[in-house]
Every structure is written in C-alpha cells, then in structure tokens.
Amino acid sequence: MKNQDTxxxxxxxxxxxxxxxxxxxxxxxxxxxxxxxLLANGCDGLAPLGTTGEANSFSVAQRLALIxxxxxxxxxxxxxxxxxxxxxxxDAVALTKAALAAGSGGALLLPPFYYKNPSEEGLFAFFSEVxxxxxxxxxxxxxxxxxxxxxxxxxxxxxxxxxNAYGDVIAGLKDSSGDWNYSxxxxxxxxxxxxxxxxxxxxxANLRAGGVGCISASTNVTAPMxxxxxxxxxxxxxxxxxxxxxxxxxxxxAFPFQGGLKELVAGMxxxxxxxxxxxxxxxxxxxxxxxxxxxxxxxxxxxxxxEPA
Amino acid sequence: MKNQDTxxxxxxxxxxxxxxxxxxxxxxxxxxxxxxxLLANGCDGLAPLGTTGEANSFSVAQRLALIxxxxxxxxxxxxxxxxxxxxxxxDAVALTKAALAAGSGGALLLPPFYYKNPSEEGLFAFFSEVxxxxxxxxxxxxxxxxxxxxxxxxxxxxxxxxxNAYGDVIAGLKDSSGDWNYSxxxxxxxxxxxxxxxxxxxxxANLRAGGVGCISASTNVTAPMxxxxxxxxxxxxxxxxxxxxxxxxxxxxAFPFQGGLKELVAGMxxxxxxxxxxxxxxxxxxxxxxxxxxxxxxxxxxxxxxEPA
Numbered sequence: 001m002k003n004q005d006t007x008x009x010x011x012x013x014x015x016x017x018x019x020x021x022x023x024x025x026x027x028x029x030x031x032x033x034x035x036x037x038l039l040a041n042g043c044d045g046l047a048p049l050g051t052t053g054e055a056n057s058f059s060v061a062q063r064l065a066l067i068x069x070x071x072x073x074x075x076x077x078x079x080x081x082x083x084x085x086x087x088x089x090x091d092a093v094a095l096t097k098a099a100l101a102a103g104s105g106g107a108l109l110l111p112p113f114y115y116k117n118p119s120e121e122g123l124f125a126f127f128s129e130v131x132x133x134x135x136x137x138x139x140x141x142x143x144x145x146x147x148x149x150x151x152x153x154x155x156x157x158x159x160x161x162x163x164n165a166y167g168d169v170i171a172g173l174k175d176s177s178g179d180w181n182y183s184x185x186x187x188x189x190x191x192x193x194x195x196x197x198x199x200x201x202x203x204x205a206n207l208r209a210g211g212v213g214c215i216s217a218s219t220n221v222t223a224p225m226x227x228x229x230x231x232x233x234x235x236x237x238x239x240x241x242x243x244x245x246x247x248x249x250x251x252x253x254a255f256p257f258q259g260g261l262k263e264l265v266a267g268m269x270x271x272x273x274x275x276x277x278x279x280x281x282x283x284x285x286x287x288x289x290x291x292x293x294x295x296x297x298x299x300x301x302x303x304x305x306x307e308p309a
Numbered sequence: 310m311k312n313q314d315t316x317x318x319x320x321x322x323x324x325x326x327x328x329x330x331x332x333x334x335x336x337x338x339x340x341x342x343x344x345x346x347l348l349a350n351g352c353d354g355l356a357p358l359g360t361t362g363e364a365n366s367f368s369v370a371q372r373l374a375l376i377x378x379x380x381x382x383x384x385x386x387x388x389x390x391x392x393x394x395x396x397x398x399x400d401a402v403a404l405t406k407a408a409l410a411a412g413s414g415g416a417l418l419l420p421p422f423y424y425k426n427p428s429e430e431g432l433f434a435f436f437s438e439v440x441x442x443x444x445x446x447x448x449x450x451x452x453x454x455x456x457x458x459x460x461x462x463x464x465x466x467x468x469x470x471x472x473n474a475y476g477d478v479i480a481g482l483k484d485s486s487g488d489w490n491y492s493x494x495x496x497x498x499x500x501x502x503x504x505x506x507x508x509x510x511x512x513x514a515n516l517r518a519g520g521v522g523c524i525s526a527s528t529n530v531t532a533p534m535x536x537x538x539x540x541x542x543x544x545x546x547x548x549x550x551x552x553x554x555x556x557x558x559x560x561x562x563a564f565p566f567q568g569g570l571k572e573l574v575a576g577m578x579x580x581x582x583x584x585x586x587x588x589x590x591x592x593x594x595x596x597x598x599x600x601x602x603x604x605x606x607x608x609x610x611x612x613x614x615x616e617p618a
Contacts, residue, residue: 024398024399024438051423056396056397056421056423057396057397057398057421057423057424058397058399059369059395059397059398059399059400059403060368060369060397060400061399062397062399086368087365087366088365088366088367088368088369088371089333089366089368089587089588090333090367090368090370090371091368091369094368111589112365112366112588112589113422113423114360114365114366114422114458114459115366115458115589115590116457116458116460118589118590119589119591121591122586122588122589122590122591123588123589125586125588125589125591126588126589129333129588148425149423149424149425150423151425151460277431277434278398279398279421279431279432279434279435279438280420280421280424280427280428280431280432280434280435281424281427281431282428282430282431282434
C-alpha cells in the first residue's frame with residue numbers, strides 16, 4: 001500500500017465516468033485525463049468504478065487494470081473511494097484488495113445484487129467475508145445504498161451489526177436512494193459515520209446534518225459549482241450556490257445519465273470516443289442532446305463550465 | 310469444441326446446484342458426483358451455473374474452472390446448457406466461449422442485470438456483441454427470462470429482433486417468470502423456439518404447447534418424477550404424474566430454495582459440505598428443515614427419492 005494518508009475522506013467527489021474506445025475497452029488515457037480535470041476543477045476526491053463508471057459492465061480484469069493505471073499515473077489515490085462491489089464474493093475481495101494495495105483511501109462496496117430479498121444474515125455474512133478476507137485494518141469500507149439500482153437496500157440494522165463487528169473499517173455509506181430523510185436518519189443514529197450523498201442536490205443539507213459530502217454522477221461536470229457550495233457551506237451565500245447547483249443537477253438527471261454526461265465530456269474535450277456507449281447503456285439521441293445543451297446553456301454556472309472563455 | 314452433437318436440446322434439465330467447501334470454493338468432486346446422479350436419475354441434460362447454481366456469486370475464474378472440470382470429467386457436454394451470463398460484456402463473452410469450447414450444447418444467457426429499465430436497443434446491443442464476439446455459428450443461446458431475479462425481462466419484441474438478426478443461434482429461452490401464459494405466448498409467436506419452463510410445474514403444459522422441457526431448481530431432487538412425466542406426456546397417465554410432480558415442486562418452493570435443495574442433497578449423499586451456504590444465500594434453520602422433510606415424507610414419489618430402499 002502506498003500514498004495513503006489518514007485524513008478522513010470528505011468533500012466533493014465525482015463518480016467518475018469511464019470512457020471506452022471503439023472496441024469497448026476502457027480508454028485509459030481519456031480516463032486519466034478526465035480524473036485530472038476533475039481534481040483541478042472542484043473535486044476533493046474521486047470515486048471511480050461505481051454505477052456511473054459502469055463498473056459492473058466491465059470485467060474484473062478490466063477493473064483491476066483501471067485501478068493499477070490510476071495508481072501508476074500518480075493520481076492521489078489516498079483521496080479515492082474505489083468501487084469494488086461484485087455479486088461474487090471472490091471478485092469483491094480481489095477488487096477490494098487491489099484497491100487497497102493501490103493506495104485507495106476507501107472502497108465503495110455494493111451488496112451482492114443478483115438475489116433479491118436476501119436476508120440480513122446473508123448480507124452480513126457477505127460483508128463479513130469481504131472484511132475478513134481482505135484482512136487489513138486500514139481498510140475503509142463505504143457501503144453503497146442504491147436500492148433503485150441494486151434492489152438490495154443497506155438497512156440501519158445491518159450497518160449497526162457491521163459497525164459493531166468491524167468498527168472504523170465500516171467507515172461510511174453512499175446514499176443514492178434520493179431520499180434525503182434516510183441520510184438524516186443514519187447521521188442521527190450513527191454520529192460521525194461518513195455519509196456521502198449520492199446527489200449534489202443534497203450536498204448542503206448533508207453537510208449541515210453532519211455528513212461528509214457527495215459522491216455524484218453529475219459532478220463529472222458540475223464539480224466547480226459543487227465545490228463552491230462545499231467551500232461556503234457555513235456561510236449564508238451557500239443557499240444560493242446550492243440552488244444553482246440543484247438546478248443543474250435536476251436538468252442533467254432529466255436525461256439518460258451515462259449518455260448525457262458522456263456527451264458533455266465529449267463536447268468539453270473534443271474526444272468523440274467519449275460518446276461510445278457500453279451496453280446496455282446508450283448514447284443520447286440528437287434530439288435529447290440538443291434539448292440538454294439548450295437547457296444547460298441557460299444556466300450561467302453550467303455555461304462557464306461547458307463553454308470556458 | 311468436442312463432444313457436441315446436433316440433437317436439439319430437450320427434456321428434463323436440472324439447474325444444477327453448486328456445493329462449496331468450507332472455504333467457499335466450489336467443491337468440484339461433489340459437483341461432478343451430483344451431475345452423474347442427476348443424469349442417472351431422470352435428467353436428459355444439465356444446466357449448471359444458473360441462478361440455482363449461484364453462478365453470479367462465483368468469480369469468473371471459479372466459473373471457468375467448473376466448466377473445464379465438467380468437460381474433463383467426461384460428462385456429456387453436448388447435453389449441457391451452461392449459464393454464461395454476466396453484467397460485464399467481456400465476462401459474458403469469455404464464459405460463453407469457454408462453454409462452447411468445452412462442448413456445451415447451449416449457453417443460458419442472462420441480460421445484463423445491474424442497470425434497471427435498460428432500453429431494448431441497449432439489450433439488443435449487449436446480446437449482439439456477445440454473439441458477434443463469440444463468432445461461432447454453432448453457438449446455441451438460450452435467453453434467460455427471470456424478471457423477479459434479474460429485474461430485466463426478455464420481451465417478445467427483443468426475441469424477434471435477435472432471431473431476425475442471428476437465426477438459429479437464438480435457440481430458445483428459459484422462462485422462470487412463473488407465468489405460464491408468457492411461455493404459451495412465445496410458443497405461439499415463435500413456433501419451434503426452444504422454450505424451457507423454469508419450473509417442472511409447467512412441464513406437461515409446456516410440452517403440449519410445443520415447448521421442449523423444463524430447466525428447474527427443484528429437479529435437483531425431483532428429476533425421477535419429472536422424467537416420468539416427460540416419458541408419458543402424450544399418454545393419459547401424464548396428468549396424474551404431473552399432479553404429483555407439481556405437489557412436490559410447490560412443497561419445495563415453500564422454503565428458501567438454495568438452502569432447502571442443498572439440505573436434501575446433503576441428506577441423500579451424507580456429505581455435510583452440501584450444507585455450506587455461499588453468501589448471501591443461507592442454509593435452512595432446523596425448524597425449516599424439519600418442516601420440509603415432514604412434508605416431503607408424506608409424498609410417495611419424494612419419499613422414494615429421498616429414502617431409497
């Protein structure tokens with residue numbers, strides 16, 4: 001393990017998009033360049049290989065290669081929360097070990113998401129096996145609560161059991177439910193738990209309630225606006241900054257997410273490979289693209305990002 | 310490719326359970342022994358590495374090793390329909406290639422099941438990439454329709470597009486929806502399509518409607534009873550045989566499926582490792598086990614299987 005510092009992870013995170021080349025292999029060069037842009041434009045840290053990064057659509061070998069590439073490129077791995085989830089225990093363990101070995105500050109772990117309605121006992125067994133097989137006290141796991149996508153919620157009761165068994169290793173949670181009340185409930189029940197909101201729409205509310213920041217798909221483009229909120233969150237002007245940020249987020253999520261965000265990065269970088277879709281995700285239609293660009297163009301904050309002077 | 314014959318695949322199939330050793334690795338010896346028992350006791354063919362086989366809970370490496378082990382053990386691979394699904398295109402391709410190279414008569418392919426509500430266009434792109442990257446006209450794909458588990462249905466419209474593009478390569482479908490009307494509709498719309506019912510409860514109805522058989526979890530133990538129905542399906546006595554088979558199936562599915570079936574095989578083989586649960590699945594509780602055994606003991610057909618003279 002290298003690079004790792006022990007600063008608690010917090011702030012604005014992007015759930016980093018993964019570009020693919022024409023053969024549908026991860027485009028490592030474009031990926032690293034995008035990571036650098038994000039870190040230079042408002043991101044405190046990065047969360048690659050999550051839902052937005054289409055991790056589950058890549059093979060384990062492709063994911064491992066992307067982790068190694070990131071470390072090899074000298075990115076600040078200690079600020080990374082790398083997605084290492086898999087339905088397969090052995091793969092989740094291998095990915096989590098690799099992320100830790102590469103210096104990743106945290107690992108974002110989905111529950112096993114193939115079987116529906118698993119018992120709490122079964123989920124506890126899965127996460128326990130991961131923690132025990134990784135076998136490293138420096139591990140910092142962030143549980144990934146995204147019931148609309150995984151269909152397997154991370155309940156407060158499960159968190160309590162895991163924290164009781166593994167303490168600081170169970171470092172936090174990404175709440176992608178879109179239900180702000182759930183984050184609030186967890187922060188009340190588990191003070192100091194590292195709760196990231198899955199949407200920058202709730203960034204200010206989350207920070208005020210004791211949460212640590214956001215890990216969001218749309219911060220792949222809204223990062224500068226999200227950072228403005230993060231810097232100002234204890235000051236009155238945070239309200240207006242959050243309003244502008246929320247408007248941008250809501251406009252973006254009105255379109256297919258992967259396709260829309262990749263379209264915007266393609267436009268910003270001039271690299272057409274960013275538009276390549278990885279099945280089953282699809283690119284925007286021309287009409288969707290025009291509609292999205294028109295809506296974003298009317299927002300000064302977004303215009304400054306998409307069309308820098 | 311070896312072993313492969315060109316007889317259309319039909320009859321009674323078990324979705325083969327995968328035993329794990331105390332370290333949660335596939336127990337290859339017990340797996341092969343169970344495959345042999347199934348083939349000697351009513352199964353016309355085998356469908357390993359599906360939902361019942363907990364394929365998605367095993368790493369790609371573990372799945373590939375199990376395919377090689379089956380071929381190496383001299384099992385009749387031409388009668389296999391091997392589960393090769395993965396959310397990751399590259400893994401689905403690697404597994405399907407390996408199954409074909411091992412002589413597997415068919416491959417049972419899930420849709421990519423992480424992203425919910427994917428477009429038909431996106432699903433078509435995924436299956437198309439698999440077919441084209443495998444690039445072998447001998448491939449026989451069985452689409453895996455299990456909306457309760459995958460959350461991604463295989464629609465008639467998608468089947469039509471795939472059959473139109475790839476002809477005989479799109480050989481059939483496993484209908485695990487539990488909705489017999491869906492199988493009937495597909496058989497009407499696609500005459501000759503290789504529709505397997507996902508439950509032996511619908512075996513007789515499926516055969517009468519032009520379907521080819523069943524691929525079922527519970528045939529891991531009910532195979533002798535299911536074979537009796539299959540042999541008799543054009544004769545009047547088939548009705549009563551199906552009634553007894555249906556009763557057994559309904560009793561079994563009243564309990565957690567993996568756990569219950571593994572408990573029964575543990576009892577039949579005397580091998581306690583069959584009880585090892587692979588997270589997130591769990592074993593039966595003692596009360597569930599006693600309840601299940603009592604119910605099955607009252608059925609002469611099941612008693613003959615579980616307690617042979």
